[in-house]
Amino acid sequence: MIELLPQQLVNGLALGSSYALIALGLTLVFGVLQIPNFPHGELYMLGASFTYVLVGYGVNFWLAVPIASLGVVLVGILLDQVGYRRIDRGGNLSLMIAALAMSTVLQQVATLLWGAEPHTTRTPFTGILRTPYFSIGIYQIVIFAAALLCWLFVWLVLHRSRLGLAIRAMAQNRTAALLMGIELTWVRIATFAIGALIGGIAGSLLGAAFPIYPTMGLNPVLKAFVILVIGGVGNLWGAIVGGFLLGILEILVAGYISSQLQDIGTFAILVVVLIIRPNGLFGRAEVLR
Amino acid sequence: MKRLLATAAIAALLAGGSTVQAEELVLGEIHPITGPASFYGLVMSQTLKMNAEQANAAGGIDIGGKKYQISIDTGDDQAQATKGVAAFRKLLADNVHFVIGPLASAVAPAIKPVIDARPDVLQIIDGSIADGVVNGKNSFRVQADADTYNDAAIDYLKSKGIKSSAILTDRGHQGFRMSEQRMMKSLKNAGVNIAAQEYFQMGDTDFSAQITKLAASQSEALILRGYPGEGALITKQAQQLGYKGQIVWEMGAPPSTVMKNIPATQMDGVVNCIPRMMADYIRLNVPNAIKVADAFHARYGKDAGENAAFSNDAFWILTTAMQKAGGVEPGKVAAVLKDLKVTDVPNLIIQYKPQENGLLFKNGQAHPPSACQIWHGENWASLPGDHLDLTTKN
Numbered sequence: 129m130i131e132l133l134p135q136q137l138v139n140g141l142a143l144g145s146s147y148a149l150i151a152l153g154l155t156l157v158f159g160v161l162q163i164p165n166f167p168h169g170e171l172y173m174l175g176a177s178f179t180y181v182l183v184g185y186g187v188n189f190w191l192a193v194p195i196a197s198l199g200v201v202l203v204g205i206l207l208d209q210v211g212y213r214r215i216d217r218g219g220n221l222s223l224m225i226a227a228l229a230m231s232t233v234l235q236q237v238a239t240l241l242w243g244a245e246p247h248t249t250r251t252p253f254t255g256i257l258r259t260p261y262f263s264i265g266i267y268q269i270v271i272f273a274a275a276l277l278c279w280l281f282v283w284l285v286l287h288r289s290r291l292g293l294a295i296r297a298m299a300q301n302r303t304a305a306l307l308m309g310i311e312l313t314w315v316r317i318a319t320f321a322i323g324a325l326i327g328g329i330a331g332s333l334l335g336a337a338f339p340i341y342p343t344m345g346l347n348p349v350l351k352a353f354v355i356l357v358i359g360g361v362g363n364l365w366g367a368i369v370g371g372f373l374l375g376i377l378e379i380l381v382a383g384y385i386s387s388q389l390q391d392i393g394t395f396a397i398l399v400v401v402l403i404i405r406p407n408g409l410f411g412r413a414e415v416l417r
Numbered sequence: 418m419k420r421l422l423a424t425a426a427i428a429a430l431l432a433g434g435s436t437v438q439a440e441e442l443v444l445g446e447i448h449p450i451t452g453p454a455s456f457y458g459l460v461m462s463q464t465l466k467m468n469a470e471q472a473n474a475a476g477g478i479d480i481g482g483k484k485y486q487i488s489i490d491t492g493d494d495q496a497q498a499t500k501g502v503a504a505f506r507k508l509l510a511d512n513v514h515f516v517i518g519p520l521a522s523a524v525a526p527a528i529k530p531v532i533d534a535r536p537d538v539l540q541i542i543d544g545s546i547a548d549g550v551v552n553g554k555n556s557f558r559v560q561a562d563a564d565t566y567n568d569a570a571i572d573y574l575k576s577k578g579i580k581s582s583a584i585l586t587d588r589g590h591q592g593f594r595m596s597e598q599r600m601m602k603s604l605k606n607a608g609v610n611i612a613a614q615e616y617f618q619m620g621d622t623d624f625s626a627q628i629t630k631l632a633a634s635q636s637e638a639l640i641l642r643g644y645p646g647e648g649a650l651i652t653k654q655a656q657q658l659g660y661k662g663q664i665v666w667e668m669g670a671p672p673s674t675v676m677k678n679i680p681a682t683q684m685d686g687v688v689n690c691i692p693r694m695m696a697d698y699i700r701l702n703v704p705n706a707i708k709v710a711d712a713f714h715a716r717y718g719k720d721a722g723e724n725a726a727f728s729n730d731a732f733w734i735l736t737t738a739m740q741k742a743g744g745v746e747p748g749k750v751a752a753v754l755k756d757l758k759v760t761d762v763p764n765l766i767i768q769y770k771p772q773e774n775g776l777l778f779k780n781g782q783a784h785p786p787s788a789c790q791i792w793h794g795e796n797w798a799s800l801p802g803d804h805l806d807l808t809t810k811n
Contacts, residue, residue: 245455245674246674256657339453339678343451379623380626382627388588
């Protein structure tokens, strides 16, 4: 069984890269605005669906990905302005209910538009990289690279731009940031836009590997929330490492313990991290005075 | 005002007296209309509605000298047990006494206790292959049981002289899980070694951990038991991870669904062993199948899915039993079903194996024949030497 380890680790990295890609956008919105953005799963679904429609109209896949992702950005901003902004001071429960409601609304709209039946965008690369130790699809390598590039993009925006400075300030202390003259409206629009962009890219790319249907975002977004807890809410590096960690763990549980316990492994690690490091592997404890 | 009311009352009386109003008979159905199994359920629901429309257009169904207009009350179970129970209870609340469905093997066992406790409700299962869901009193099944699926695959392995097989099963599929031990026994009796056994879940998209283990077992065959969305993804990932053996599916798999999940060329040579389904009967020129397929295409502008045959048959079996019972009292209709012969029912697509004395059901279970097909080009094709005996009115 140990001879299968290189292949299982590669399988875990491939699975983890899809988790990381979805978790990245979610952690940004949750970390900055403290909004449990459940419809992030639907933004992911819309990215996949928009790409499917565009490719169906003959648009080249690699052109369809950015167009679809920009479409998702618009939906993301709309989501915030219509669903969250007006109840921002209503408390966490209101935000959570609004998030769940919008998640359902987007699923229903997608069902009306494209039906409930699963569909798939044709994978642009079908090649396989075979080595003596492992095999991996070329497209999985693309998704792996996309996860790292998206992380780099968000990191550059947050750490090398004035907008990023404002977003980080808002994440650290909203009241202080407002007192310093940072405009909340634009920060939240930018945060939602970046989060939705990453969600859209994730959907566009992964929709070419997995079936697309209105409720396809439910399971990934649950996993993404687990990753947030593992990596630390709002921590980009935590989302990436947490995604890979979860992917590898799930594969190792299925590969070496039992495939019937794959999901139990996910939630076991969640409980362990919550006990040992309640703020996540990369999160920092807050001191309230 | 009084004059207006009087005029309205007279008009209503005249209208009532001038035409004979057909009574409405509501048939309930439980299928996954949304969710990942909707590609099965939507077509089944549409088939039932089309049959009802056709019957109504012909003046309704004559039961005991009364004409009934059929309407279909749809419950969407999303192939999930909890939603299935809720949908079923909603049908009962709507005062529905006849239910066709469910499709999902997770749903049928969940609603069984409710069915058992309600002798005033009659169910014909057109999809689920779970064990123990048919009681032969007020629940009947036109779909095959899980053993029919398993035996078809085992017969194929035997015919090809395959001596070892790995098995990958949808762990949420009650029919396949419940029949697991019997299948293992049958495989051993057939001289087939079980090289490895793994599980997945409907909605999963990554199967690499399981396939890596199965591929390492170097089995001559890999049997996939579940639904075609996952089946296609597993097949694709198995090839990617270098699995070389014969892949054998056990699942109703419309080509349109298969090709949404895997390029057609990667499916070449995959064998599917299942009860014969709609496309099979069309391919084998069964007249009723062709008639329903044409009508379905004209009505909905698309091809009838694989399970349309089961829903079509459930509709005609139920309405024929009502006609023979001369009423719509569930107990009487159930009594007729027990004595119904394969040749009694018009419009059947599936060529059921007649039971003793030509009966359609034995202990509530009908016996559709099974066969294996091989993927070729963009569709399933019959294996050489495949033939079918017509057993029903066609």
